[in-house]
Amino acid sequence: MQQAVIVRTRESLQSQIAAARSDGKQVGFVPTMGALHDGHISLVRKAGENADFIVASIFVNPAQFAPGEDLDRYPRNEAGDVARLSEAGCNLVYCPSVEEMYPEGSITNVRVEEMSDLLDGIYRPHFFYGVATVVARLFIHVKPDVAVFGEKDYQQLQIIKRMVRDLGFGIEIIGGKTWRDNDGLAQSSRNAYLSEEERQRANAVFSALHRASCRIRIGVPVEDVMKEARGAILAAGFSKLDYVSAVDPVTLQDLPDGPLEQGRDCRLLAAAWMGSTRLIDNLGV
Numbered sequence: 001m002q003q004a005v006i007v008r009t010r011e012s013l014q015s016q017i018a019a020a021r022s023d024g025k026q027v028g029f030v031p032t033m034g035a036l037h038d039g040h041i042s043l044v045r046k047a048g049e050n051a052d053f054i055v056a057s058i059f060v061n062p063a064q065f066a067p068g069e070d071l072d073r074y075p076r077n078e079a080g081d082v083a084r085l086s087e088a089g090c091n092l093v094y095c096p097s098v099e100e101m102y103p104e105g106s107i108t109n110v111r112v113e114e115m116s117d118l119l120d121g122i123y124r125p126h127f128f129y130g131v132a133t134v135v136a137r138l139f140i141h142v143k144p145d146v147a148v149f150g151e152k153d154y155q156q157l158q159i160i161k162r163m164v165r166d167l168g169f170g171i172e173i174i175g176g177k178t179w180r181d182n183d184g185l186a187q188s189s190r191n192a193y194l195s196e197e198e199r200q201r202a203n204a205v206f207s208a209l210h211r212a213s214c215r216i217r218i219g220v221p222v223e224d225v226m227k228e229a230r231g232a233i234l235a236a237g238f239s240k241l242d243y244v245s246a247v248d249p250v251t252l253q254d255l256p257d258g259p260l261e262q263g264r265d266c267r268l269l270a271a272a273w274m275g276s277t278r279l280i281d282n283l284g285v
């Protein structure tokens, strides 16, 4: 196993990438906030299937946390993360400082309108603006050919695809499948916040989405299925439900009431609170 090189400045990042490019290599990129789990590692492997020089970033982006959210307690483990990334075939790890990403006096942000104000955007109004801004900046630093994002953050993935299309970044965006524990719980760095007892019940979001997907497929009206899913999640001990929605997989707009139209695609998304931990999940129909 070759140890990935760690760089902390844009300048050293770009000189490493220039050297790889001069060897004719295609650059694949996986942006992360660290605290890596198997899902992240699968994204690195996927990048390796689509490019030959793999860069990952570790940057806990303050712009996507609102005051009072978990920025300060977000899990951090750089040495462990770099070891896992190296093992997965990552060549270069970019760990910029806040100043490197947001130079003093920075006032330029990226807003992907409409799609950022739905679903999670209703509950975390700042969130996707922070994500789009940092991802645009990371793309400008890394200039990859291909970038891989997890489907676990489905709304984020669609927003980034739209940003890349609208701004003409010329980067291929690939979605990596959600990694789940044996009981269906989607892997997430925030699962570390769950107590043992909360963890036992946390897969109820996945179970409700799975059942909802089957019910929509057999023609049960979407609004009835959403109501059942909401009931099931709350009955399992989630303290609060932000949303369970059936939406168009690309625009993220709500689907019309009634049975799903023949040939129409649908994505189910949910966000719910288990105690003080907010979990999100999604599933295709």
Ligand code: PAF
Binding pocket: 031, 032, 033, 059, 061, 064, 131, 134, 135, 153, 156
């Ligand atoms: O999905 C994440 O970990 C973050 O939102 C991302 C894409 C690395 C931007 O900070």
